[in-house]
Amino acid sequence: MKVIMLQDLKKVGKKGDIVEVAEGYGRNFLIAKKYAVEATKQNLNEARAKQKSAERKKQQANDEARLMAAQLSQVEITIPVRVGEGSKLFGSVTSKDIANTLKEQHNIDIDKRKIEVRSITCLGDYTATIKVHPEISSTITVHVIEK
Template sequence: MKLILQQEVKNLGKKGDVIEASEGYARNYLLPRKLAIPATAGNVNAAQQQKENEARKAKRILDEARLHAAQIAKLQVTVAVKTGEGGRLFGSVTSKDVADALKNQHGLDLDKRKIELKDAIKALGAYPVTIKLHPEVSAQIEVQVTAQ
C-alpha cells in the first residue's frame, strides 16, 4: 500500500515521503495514528506543494540570516568589567555579558546560546566572537574588554 508520511517515522522515512508499507501495518498502525495518509493523486500533489512551500520558506529564512550576518559583522561591542592587579578580571566575560552589551549598545536582542566564545575571556583586550544565526550562517564580531 502506498502512503504519504505526515510525520517522521523511525526506519520508514521523513515527513512528506511517499513509502510502500504492508496493508496490515498501514491499516492498523500508521493510518489510525495519523502518521500517514493514502497516496492518492490529490494527496501526492498536496504533499509536493507543501514541500515546495517549505523549501521556499527555508530559503527565505537563510537569506534573511545572511543579510543579518552582514549587518552584525560590522559591529564592535565594548564590555566594561571590574579588574584587579595586572589587568586580570574578577571572573570572566561570558556569552550573556556579550548579549547584554549587544542589546544595550546596538539594540540587538540575541540569545546567549547563539554566541560562541572559544575560551573564557579573562583578560583585557579585543577578542573575536562568533555568533551563529542559522545552522549554515555565522557572523564574527569583535568584543573589546575594558576596565570599569
C-alpha cells in the same frame, strides 16, 4: 502501497515523505494510527505543495540569516569591566555579558546560547562567534576595557 507520512517514524520515513510500504502495514498500522494517509492524486498534490512551501520558507530564512550575519560581522562592542592587579578581571566576560552589551549598544537582541566565546579573563580584543542559523554563523569583535 504508497503512503504520505504525517509524522516522523523511525525506519519508515519523515513527515511529508512519500514511501512504499506493505499493504497490511499501511492500512492496519500507519493509516489506522494516523501516522500516514494513502497517496491518492489529491493527497500527493497537497503533499508536493506543502514541500514546495516549506522549501521556500527555509530558503527565505536562510537568506535572512545571511543578511543578518553580514551585518553582524561589522559590529564591534566595548565592554567596560572592573580590573585587579596585573590587568586581571574580577570574574570573566561571558556570553550573557556580550548579549546584554549588544542589546544596549546596537539594539540587537540575540540569545546568549547562540554566542560562543572562549573565556575572557584579561583586557584586550577578542572575537565571539554568533550562530545566526544552524548553518550560518558570524563573528563580532569584543573590546574589553577597564572601567
